[in-house]
Amino acid sequence: MPDGSKTDLLLAKAEPISNGGDPLVDEGKAVDVIYLDFSKAFDTVSHSILLENLAAHGSDSSEQLKEELDALQCHFTWHLGVIGHAGPTHVLQKLAVEIKHTAHQNQAVLLGLQAYLYHLKGQNREALQSLKDAEEHETQDEQQTSTAGSLIIYGNYAWIHYLQGSYEEAQRYLKLIQQLWPPPLDARLIPYIQAQKGWSLLAIRARNGERARECFEVALMLEPENTYFRAGLGMALYFSWSYFWYPDIARKAIIQLERTVLEQPNNYRAKIYLAKLLEHVDIKRSINLIEESAEKSSDPDVLRISAMFWQRRSAERTIKILQRALQQDPGYHLLYQVLAKYYKIQWLNAKEEDKKNILEAAINELKQIVQKHPDLDILFVKLQLAEFYGVRDPAQEEMIYKELQEKRDTLSPKGRQALDLYWGKFFLHKKRSIHEAKVKFMNGYKIPMLTEERKECGWRLIKMARYCSSDDADVIYHFMQETDRHLPAEFAGIGLDGWWEPWAGESRVFFLQS
The missing domain is CATH 1.25.40.10 (Tetratricopeptide repeat domain)
Structure with a gap:
């Protein structure tokens, strides 16, 4: 156990939110903060229910409840950068693949994230089901991971009930949290909470890489030999590089991921990220890692990145890998985006006598995808289809742009x-x-x-x-x-x-x- 002064430092670095503080906000770096003030509750539940509860409990008690909820560590207080930056539908579709193919110890926190995203879409029944699924997974985890997971899950329960206007149920979960984890919070839980926050940030988007990096660095301060935390740090550095492209971040990411692939030889996400980093440094090793990952992994996202690597190198390999990925998960929208880009590259590089056939094949397949998957977030497929239409009929291309413009706010x-x-x-x-x-x-x-x-x-x-x-x-x-x-x-x-x-x-x- 660390001494008191170091524990205080770790608690400070772990971004406590009871006082509304966030180092990223204080430094002016965060532009994705979600201010969950009390008035926002009116966006997710009818006014009549809220007014009834306010009359029953009083505004003072509800404000106090809100303050207690703000002090929790859970997806509703982590400012994950979904609202205004990444659509919940896109993230949910991406997250479904992540949950299915992720390492076991991540599943509970990702299901908690799924609940949060469902809530943002107004699907509270699905949100509560995701939390039940998360509870089942977290009982199988190691003790510290399970305990941290329970703390996060119960926090999500409390928030969802609060935002539905069910103040008594929210209070019940708060009391349960206080009974199971009376303050001050056990310092041994801090690294596991921070790691789960880090994984949640990475599941949203690459832009969160730097914030996730801070989470895993805090976790490693307490448990420097934890391979789970080291893998998270390597992936956070990769995501940060993929967003900012700073060479110094790339070098640090390579060092961390090299260690992870040695410690976790079946971690094909780590291997495919390392391959991307080595693409312009050691192409031979990069190709070896990509070939191994594509051959041995069933993760559609690993296969997607493999297919993207081969797009300009081998049409045969690209389409073969994409077909395998689509067999694994035909609902993974990003695979269709890669397929659309594949057709564009093929058409651009084709001989003049072959262009027409490729164009017709591309239009037919992309059109079928759009018709077959109306619920998928496949904007980029629609844009590529429009561009292909424009080769033979510019008016048809512009019509698609105008239709999309009408939905611009979404x-x-x-x-x-x-x-x-x-x-x-x-x-x-x-x-x-x-x-x-x-x-x-x-x-x-x-x-x-x-x-x-x-x-x-x-x-x-x-x-x-x-x-x-x-x-x-x-x-x-x-x-x-x-x-x-x-x-x-x-x-x-x-x-x-x-x-x-x-x-x-x-x-x-x-x-x-x-």
């Missing part, structure tokens, strides 16, 4: 950037309207999320500036400078010159041609 920031990018390219190449193309690229660039789509919007604006009048070029450069000046702190150090480094060589040619 799209994620990345989705809105992608729509602006594709529509901008349509105006540029099909309508020959530089002004309308510029407006679309500017719209995409204004959305403050670091994505491939935003970068390409910026690159196309710079290319436009090189070929237009000096006055028009000045307008573009001024717009980009002013936009960048107001970006969140996380964009610091990301310059235009470094944008295309990850797409060196043939990958960059793809963007230039598209």
